[in-house]
Amino acid sequence: MTQLPDNLRSGDPGLHGPSLEIVALDESSEVSRRRFLEAAGFSFSLAALGGCGRAPVETSLPSPLQPAGAIPGRLQYYASTCTGCPSACGMLVGTRDGRPLKMEGLPGHPLSGGGLCAVGQALPIGLYDSQRLANPLQAGKSSDWATVDQQVVESLRQIKEAAKAVRLVTPTITSPTLQAAIDRFLEPFADAKHVVLDSVSHSAILDAHQQTHAARVLPHYRFEQADVIVSFGADFLGTWISPVEFTAAWSSRRAPSEASPEMSYHVQFESRMSLTGSNADRRVSIAPEEQGPLLGSLAEKIGELSGQPLSEPLARRASSDYGPVLTDLAKRLWDARGKSLVVCDSQDVGVQRVVNLLNHQLGNYDSTLDLKRPSRQRQANDRGVEELIAEMKGNQIGALLVAEVDLLHDLPESDSLTEAIAKIPLTVSFATHEDEFAAVAKFVCPDHHVLESWADAEPLSGLVSLAQPTLRPLGKTRAVLESLDAWSGRPGAAYEAVRAHWEEVIFPRRRADAPDTFLAFWEQTLHQGFVEVESEENLIEPFKIDAVDTLAQPKEAEGFSLVLYQKIPMPGGRHSQNPWLHELPDPVTKVTWGNYVCVSPEDAEKRGIADGDVVNVSISGVESSLELPVLVQIGQHKDVLAIALAYGCKGTDRFAKIGPQWFEARPTVAENEFVGKNAAGFVEFRDGTQQYLRSGIKLTKTGRKFELAATQTYHSLEVPKEIAPRGGERREIVEHTTLDAFAKDVHSGAAEHHFDGETQLWPEDHPRPKHSWGMVIDLNKCTGCSACVIACQSENNVPVVGYDEVRRQREMHWMRIDRYYTGEGEDMDIDHQPMMCQHCGNAPCETVCPVLATVHSDEGLNEQVYNRCVGTRYCANNCPYKVRRFNWFKYPHDDSLQNLVLNPDVTVRSRGVMEKCSMCVQRIEAGKIEAKSHGQPVADGAIQTACQQSCPASAIVFGDMNDQGSKISAALDNPRRFRVLEELNVRPSVSYLRVVKNREEKNNAEKHHNRESHSG
């Protein structure tokens, strides 16, 4: 850290970045905050001492050299790129006093369009991780770069002479600079390969396109242009390829209005319950082996409609009970040809070829699937991986370098691989934590954290973006790029490398309208974070029908079939050290901390299994077996099990004591175990692709129990049958209608309340002279992806409480997303309802607080004053929405590095006080002050809440309800608008927009009947 960081030398906007001195300032104040909170507890005894109590002496350390333009205590945003996964969304890094604090979506980004997923939001806590490797390791012992470089270079030289194989394993690399560096690095070796291994591979799609279009590319899917979307198991709103982009695109077609009552039609065929499935208009639960046949029959039907029937059937007939569904779907698809989209998550190349055929028949290529400008977000090549494994086992490898992926964790048969690896002369890991491969690697050359290093990305051919560092590296780490360059004999800073590459390669590809000096081009890109350039030519041949052939008959196997999937909060082992993500409830199951076996209700009943029963999942033949608790998942197809990957990662035992420690508390991680279990053992290589679907699985009860930490324990809007009052069987918390009904009557689906808001008991003597803040959430756009939950956690210093507290229903998230399954079968309504403080005008919580700790502001906010709260919890009891959160314990704030993630604008709550959503009042205040000091009124949209900013679906509108021209005023006039529990007359400031499903009216009719009897 002796030399100034690159960006300080370079004289570009990055200049306003870091200076550890300033960080130190805030650290000291953090420390004192903690000290204060402890002291607060004893303020009473302090009072006894009278005036003699002095606050602890605080020192302020101004940076000796003032960073130009940096204003102390003000949040500054830097456009950057999120590299949390290869989707490479645009990201704004909010830094304050040199500390990156808050990750936000980059508005106007062509892909992510202003949204950012939970993983991106959770980057900061990973940055301030005291257990990140701080310097290179050699044979497990800490070393320094000079020695490591010297030795690595030396052994590379030997390998070169011996002409041994060099293998570099990475996940999909979207960074052109890094890609170039890799090529440069591998170029001198006789036998060198770059193996791309994604923790969940999409290899089959690329392979299929190689066969049908002679180009191994991943199409760029354009959901915003699709009127009919058919997904076979692809969880494109959750984890599939580029969820943020797809969520934005998908939801842009989910807002029917009075003017144009139209929206896309989305059908999901899947065997487990995915987030995407839960949002589909029609969700068909299928057996996994039915996928091929269904696609086949669909292709045939389309073929018939198109007048070019297929020569021979592509697969065995799909079971007849899907007949009507398919006919209907085929018709809809054909009617929407050119504006439809069929996607599939299958790793069977044959199946993917059929998918391509379908999209070809429907003429979707070049409209909803872009091959001219393909996506680069997934490039895994499983054949390469398969070969690599073979080579490793055959000891043919001289050097194995692994970056950003844990080879041993993500591949099956890790034991045999471990032995093989031990024999490799040179093994280098670039892991930031000591993962399983790093543990056995000769050298560990820790990579920077995303927020510490220069990088770039080209997620889409022709869309390049920059990632800039926002503070000086906290440890003696080094970017992979720098390490590789150093070893290939051109040592240099990543900044130089990126800039150089851009000057040579990217700048020439600039568009006509781009500035013509590189400096201008660079500065502009740096400022806006991304730039569109000409995409490279890639030759795509017309669709080759003969590449498509009959699907292999899947062999019938006894027992269950197992679906391996990614949990939305945990897209890969890389993030396994992130407590925020571990405690983020899965959007579908609402379970935190670890993975589990999803079992269908039928099977659970048949085998007498209930939630929390620990079962043993094993596969006949292979020795791999797992013991995991069961979660009974509504909507999962029978005879199907589902287990999430990317769990059981090395080092997660660090979280054992993350929660409060008292004598009845259960540890978050059991003795010598990890968070969850690693299911990679079930992954199998078949026909050159990694298979995440296995059959012939055995399930046996162990008799043990393990209570899952779920944030929601009752899952329906219908109260239990046996105690349901007549007419009150279903609660109109979330209102529904169907597109047909909506087209007829925009107010259809409105619950009938016995109450008119006009008559009021009290005089209206509480004016809102200035502002009246409010929020509207469009439930039809919201997919429940939970990005907002982490955004809120990051913005508002919400503590992590650990497994035991969540299990006790004491999670602290201010923003939660309620998920309800209501109804049966395909008519089941699955709702995702973001729920936070509703800021009621007649707030029940305020009336009951004895000490005025929660009162109403004249801007319509329900204020919670932590320092006044004595913690009677009366307000929480009296809250109809149960959105208040109580600090049951003093949640740990002892890691002074970790504390750098705390937002200085928000008080860290002490033990025994109530807290809740404040509608980001710190942002409101800041916005007001900003406007005032410019002498202007607060502009609509100038103030954004954290949840609103991050929402990929832009489902949240926040603003001043007094301002007639504002977006929120418009949203309030939306006929779909309703308020939860309106009949209580608590007058929430938060409204919701009714769900509109694109399906027949029938299941709505009987809902209406319900309401009649309820109101009658």
Added chain:
Amino acid sequence: MQQRVITIVLLIGLFLGLALLASAMVTWRMPDNQQGYAPEQPIDYSHRLHAGELQIDCQFCHSSADSGRHAGIPSSDVCMKCHRYVTAPFDEMQYEMRTAEEEGRKPKTIVSEKLKKLYDSLALDDKFQPLEGVEPKSIPWVRVHNLPDYARFNHQAHVGAGVSCQKCHGPVESMERMRQHATLSMGWCVNCHRDATREGINGHKVNASTNCTVCHH
């Protein structure tokens, strides 16, 4: 008789006791009331000299008072704007000038002890050139005005509204060592907000809210 004596003695005792108590009450302050706190600083910088005598504008050094939450404690290089030239008290330098003139030599730069500390913090040599391989260090100023961590104060808002620095910080221009002038108690803030809303600040109307979350969030 004896009765009466005892009574008198008791009365006197009582009176003295009360007197003592009263005197104690004068010095007694509410807990956390730091009024008058004037810690010693690493460099005993004189606001009286700079703000009073030399009439340097507050925001010349506390530059972000009108643009940021914190008024900002100036970086050492801000001091260098002047102290690159002013290396010692004025009269000393004058004296050096004169003696140099008399002795017909170039006046040598004399550096006062206080300023030495400044130059050290910036790792400058006597020619004000950065020393090789020495990192500039921050000067560990001791905070005078400590608000509890649950209370927020934004300088921008107040300076923007035309509140004078002295309103809260007192007669800084007359303070040799910086001292906490006000109690900084909640009542003190709230009452000022009320008055400001009622009477406005030097003429123009302001809207100083008394919503809790204006300060507590």
Added chain:
Amino acid sequence: MVESKQKRSAPAVNAPSAEELAALRPTLITGGKRPGDVTRDICEPMDRKPTALWWAAFSVSLAALIAGTIAVTYQIAFGIGTWGLNRTVGWAFDITNFVFWVGIGHAGTLISAVLFLFRQKWRTSVNRSAEAMTLFAVMCAGLFPVIHMGRPWLAFWMGPYPNTRGSLWVNFKSPLLWDVFAISTYLLISAVFWYIGLIPDLATIRDRSKPGIRQRIASIFSLGWNGSARTWHRYETVYMLLAGLATPLVFSVHTIVSMDFATAVIPGWHTTIFPPYFVAGAIFSGLAMVLTLMIIARKVMQLENYITIVHIESMCKLMLSMGSLVGLAYGTEFFMAAYSGNPYEQFVFLNRALGPFSWAYWTMVSCNVLIPQVLWFRPLRRNVAVVFVICIIINIGMWFERFVIIVTSLHRDFLPSSWAHYTPTTIEIITFIGSFGLFFTCFLLFCRVAPVIAMAEIKGVLKNPPRSKAPQESAKGDAV
């Protein structure tokens, strides 16, 4: 004899005749006691060394108290998290115990004040210990609102005192604040009431005990009482005033406690029936507790002549009526829910009776409504053993009533997403037991140091004694 009586009664125009007096005196105290005997009988237990039984009881309750203290200390050191509460169920054992103890505290004042106003002479045997019980019960009750706070060391913020916050007072709209005032007022007034009643007896103790620490204490607290009729006259006035004040106070206190729930929006809480319902319940449980204690006391201290079967029976009658009132309230709640047509309201009550906490609900119903019905039968309510058992059962039932009201209403309210279950932790249970420890420790000590029966009042209601043949002799006999 006869004519002498006439001779006297003739001139004594404004003095009540012996017949009148006799009419005022039903037989309450058996065994033809005379004032002297009363003094002796009631002061004796204090002179005697405590019995083994007393020691046993005392050590048990002291142990409980200590355990409770430890539990509370632990909870305050670590946080409310050591209780089984969660985001949905914010109150459970804490407030249940609070309401339970407040309820118990009601019989005391009721018996001494209300029955006093109604000239129920039988109260004299029980009112002293009933009042004492009130004090201790209210102490236990007051404990819970304090320790149930997240930051109990800031409890003083509940008081409206001038401050440097500009100046920020308290929220007079909050029922919890009303509680603070109600409970503290109740405690103070009860204490005063109790002490006032105690003064003459302390004087008696002072005069009969030989010089020593007890005499000194007695003479300090008896405030130099000398039995002057003028003082007695004013004393009676004030005593009546206090009774008059305490009576509405009793009702107000539990009314206000009930408002903690009645003013909330939570279905199952938000109902107008609560005030009378809670008052009835409170008196019900209070009587049960008084009776429990009295039955123990009369056994342990051989006070059968003072606490007779008559007392027990009349209290049983009261209990029966109160129990039936409570039962009526249970019914009414369901009726209102059904009649309201409010699905949330209806659900809450169905959930009480059939939901996860139905066991608690049915315990409550059977303990409070079904079992007490046996008191309709005279022989049973005159059978001390039976009455004792029933009292215990009623106490259990009334505890569950509060538990049911609080927990079952909270654990499943409006949004199904937030429904949760509740299970108490060890700390909570020990704290509860500890409160009993506190209660009984105090009560047992009270039995040792103060007359458990109001002597001065008993003497006032003694049956007209057989006139002694030769007053002079008896006079001589006495004047020794």
Added chain:
Amino acid sequence: MTGPPEEHSCLLATFDHEEDLLAATSEVHRLGHPIVDVFTPYAVHGLDRAMGLRPSRLTWVCFVFGMAGGLGMLWFEHWVSALAWAIDVGGKPWNSLPSNVPVAFEAAVLLAGFASVFALFWVARLFPGKKYRPVIERVTDDRFVLVIDQADSQFDASQAEALLKPFNLVDLEERVLSTGGTS
């Protein structure tokens, strides 16, 4: 103590039945002999009538302070929640009377109760550590004593005995008392 204690020679007539005492007292009172005081171990009903005592005025104290407490608190609550710092609490009216009633009531009761008790202590001169001489043994146990001021009444012990004999007089004693010593 009011003023310097003045000496009185009194007749102490002791009884051990309240009926006798009552009768005797009313007789003495009827004959107009000044009764200094009567000492009883418990409140004897009708004794006040027999002695011709006027009803106590403590009720007024109780009433006045009760009103003061109630109204004072009502005003305070109004001042706090509507005037001093009006804060919007759950959209309720600034000063909502219903919610002010409970506290006001409690305050009334509290003040009334304490006022009357302390008034009692004041007028009856009851205070801790008061010097006290029992007028006779067992007066707080089971004896009743009628004290007649001999100086002002025109009969001596023998007449008094004659007068009180029929009331089962237990004992008659002449004693010099100082008013206040016993009052």
